[in-house]
Amino acid sequence: MTTVLNPSSPDAGAHGVAQSRGLFDREILGQALKDSLRKLDPRWQVRNPVMFVVLVGSIITLIESFAHPSTFTWSITVWLFLTVIFANFAEAMAEGRGKAQADTLRKMRSETEARRLRADGTEELVAAALLQKGDLVVCEANDLIPSDGEIIEGIASVDESAITGESAPVIRESGGDRSAVTGGTKVLSDRIVVRITAERGHTFIDRMISLVEGANRQKTPNEIALTILLAVLTVVFIPVVVTLEPFAGFSGATVSVVVLVALLVCLIPTTIGALLSAIGIAGMDRLVQRNVLAMSGRAVEAAGDVQTLLLDKTGTITLGNRMAANFFPVHGHSEQEVADVAQLASLADETPEGRSVVVLAKENFGIRERELDPSHVFVPFTASTRMSGLDMGNRSIRKGASESVKKWVTDQGGNVPTDLDEIVEKISRAGSTPLTVADGSTILGVIELKDVVKQGIKVKFDEMRKMGIRTVMITGDNPLTAAAIAQEAGVDDFLAEATPEAKMALIKKEQEGGKLVAMTGDGTNDAPALAQADVGVAMNTGTTAAKEAGNMVDLDSNPTKLIDIVEIGKQLLITRGSLTTFSIANDIAKYFAIIPALFAVSYPQLKALNIMHLHSPQSAVLSAVIFNALVIIALIPLALRGVRFRAANSAAILRRNVWIYGVGGVIIPFAFIKLIDLILVQLHAY
């Protein structure tokens, strides 16, 4: 059937803004260490209820340490402070990566001068900072575009590598869907007049900086819900620990305040509490690494919830252009003949379709490209003739829509072969486009132009299906063609002859059924649909309207990335859920370490609960506290990278994570607390 080619642009992930840094870049590490001390400020800590309780607890033990100094109380105090610092460190690490990216962007937003057009058409030089919305500026070759705007006059090639990392220049021109320019990009040739569309401080780069820095990062809905759950699990353990003192006192037993604080800190979900904001920041960061800018964390989360993906056929499912795939001769002619004439007709045709005809003829039939004589006249395709071709003196050859070519041939007195319609219909039915080839008054055959489905796309759709996500292909093609491509690409459904209204209606219908919808778009007429969709990814090449309507911008303008975005959204939630489970499951081992130690003096019989056979009450408590602190550090890489995500159905993902983080979370601390205890004994600490 179809030839499957490699995707046109490989993922341009590692350029530009998204310069990826190692997980523990030295520069970031140093800054993070400083920040983690700065963040000990209680005003900062209070935002995180779990860690705030730890901070208060460590202050209590600090006071106790001064009142009743001993190695034990001091050790506990130090480790409790370290727990808070480790949590700060995790957050600072995640922020640090964003800050580094922001610095790169800031350098780019250099202070430039703009050539503003006065009303009378003369130019004046003003600082870019003084530009107002609506001002007109002139940019010529080698000028930096001073701010975001829209080209109202002219055409230019622009180097956007500062933003996209893509070094090839792009063409920007007034009118249509390619008129938007971004401040900080560089004009390489020609002259354009740009109308400024953004105030200072609200340009695209400004938004990017604040996004990657997480300056005004707001908690996402699931993050808020999880914070509430963690607060609940923290609040419930406060009376548990506080009442232990009177409970024990009733039977004449005594408990130490330091051990009670240690117990509280070990019971509240410090692991997830410490890593929660780092996970969120890192999730945004992972998107930036893929050159996608999410305007809000909410959008990233919504991406994980998406149940319907609307994908444009062209560029997402198929390569941008149709390619010649076959030559079908009519009765009495050979394939070779068709190929020969078809190639001749296409020699001067610079469209990708035309090029593909030349290439196919060369590859399959060894017909070399011929030099064109200056006397040969290329007849370009127009909407009215619906044909293109070549006039070589008396000889005229044409390729084009079947009906038009038939009329052209009969007008010259030629005949239409009887089997032509049959061939044309067969090609149409397969979802391809037929181009009839004629040499003078003789019809030779038909070229089959096929949409080329991107390699590997079917596998992606299968994965989506496994995750319960429905894929819908959007195309302007007729239903017949659409159905054929849909089947080949393996999408679940298609919307043929799509208009912006039909797209909008489809999104609304899906949403009324309770589904979340994601789509990509670039044109101004996509804007309403992008705004309506729960996740609207605008292409960076698209119009300002589209970029403003969507809640994400893909700097690479690669619509296939929608699938990656969904995976990142899911990974973000999975990481949170798994670490929450792990954190809670850890409590069991800590109980068995601390409870027997707590009442070791009053109720030595509770030693039976010391199933880990920890050396002494003090080493047991300290081991649990040390484990509790170190596990935060140990999990930072996981929090920043996200837990491994494999496309599978929910049951399989859940089973895997429950085993690793739930059951593992119960077992692992037993082993490590015992290990830390052994080390403490070896060090003769106790």
Added chain:
Amino acid sequence: MGFFFTIVALIVLLGFTWRYLGSYMEAVFDGRVHWLGWLERPIYRALHTSPEQEQTWKRYAGAMIVFSAVSLVFTYVILRIQGSLPLNPQHMGGVGSALSFNTASSFVTNTNWQNYGGETTMSYFSQIGALTVQQFVTPAVGIAVAIVVVRGFSRRNSPTIGNFWVDITRCMLYVLLPIAFLFGIIFVAQGAVETLAGTVSIRDALNGVTQTIPRGPIGFMESIKQLGTNGGGFLDTNSATTFENPTGLTNFLSIYLLLSIPFALTYTFGKMVGSVRHGVALLSVMVLLFGVWVGFTSYAEHQNNPAVAAAGIHSTVGNTEGKEVRFGDTSTALFGVSSTMTSTGSADASYDSFTPMGGFGLLTGMMLGEVTPGGTGSGLYTLLIYAVIAVFIGGLMIGRTPEYLGKKIQAREVKLAGLGALVMPIAVLIFTGIAVSIAAGKAGPLNGGPHGFSEILYALTSQGNNNGSAFGGLTGNTPFYNIIGAIDMLIGRFGIMIPVLALGGALAEKNVVPESLGTFRTDNGMFVGLTIGVILIIGGLTFFPAISLGPIVEQLSHGRFF
């Protein structure tokens, strides 16, 4: 062997009840049952309401609170002035204010904690008009609240969640009254006492003393006592006496009755949300935990009491101290676990005399929050709170905003479920902390040390969970315990009910997310496991330190921890 047959008969009977009572209740609350329409309609007219007048959750909660407050005052006043009311052949005087407050709170919250001996404190009028009335209406309130949460799941984009007055009327008319009436007849036929005549005096010529035998309208109170998971008996010794629980059959039926509605409501749930499988999942959570606790406690009671064994006395029939020989050790343990795990609190033995591990079984049965299967209605709605938390954590682990039955579990739902789950442990722990710290509280328990602590902890756990079972050994009828207990009970009931109603309202407003392969399954073993995990972790982690200072240390002090 007898125990084995008891279990089998119970499973078969409860299985049928689950299926048919469950589906019948769904019809009742859907308004498709009308065989007492001639009685139902005038009630609505009198209340100026109708099934068409639906309420928002706030109005529903308002109606529930008004109704409960009126019930509280009504019960309190009757107890206070019972000396001037009819049906008082023993000429009982008015009940003291602290005890009346405790008792009124106790019966209005479906707890039935009794700081009094019925036969020496309450007139027949109080028993019937105040206490038995509450035994009918409070299960109806509990079930109504549970139905609201279920409607939260079954409705979509709905601002209203039903009508409180209609729900409790239907529940009483079509569910509680007919079943209680039927079983009342059986209890009376089996020999439970039912009379309005006063006590009888017997002259024991041999010993030269006169015995006063209390009587009263006991039989019919018995059936609703168990059916409504109330547990408050007419007589002080509750189901251990032959007057309340005359035969092995009534003992069996008592266990059956108190488990029937709490289990059956899971079928009602499944049917209302359109997936019986989901009901089965919740049932499995209940049955698995219940089964483990029955096994554990029965085994514990089948052993010797470690203190008795230490004295060199060995029994071959388990721990018989404080038990009715008619029922035996394992069957008593079954009764005890059924009663404590359904928030009923009736007793056919002295729980104080259970082995430490047997007592541990009863105490922890309550500490799990009364969800296995829990009280009438309260069991289901509390379990749904835990299920929501389990869904939230599990749902995150698959990378989607968690959903339960298509309803997204977001900040508001987590907050309400968290609040509902927090209330009970915090109330119980803080009140126990107060009781063990101040002189008035320390004076309560009969024993000192860990057992005394267990007695206090048990009392406040029982009241905070609206169970009402008594460990014994605690002098509860003091102003301190009456008041602290009453507050504990009121918080334990309404502190959970209000967030639960809000949860129902929040869920009903939401649209339904269609199910797909990416949806977190809430009708399979994994969900059951996660929910059990959440129940054990919240119940276990919050109470483990307290328990280790009570029954665990006690058991370990006497010997080996088994």
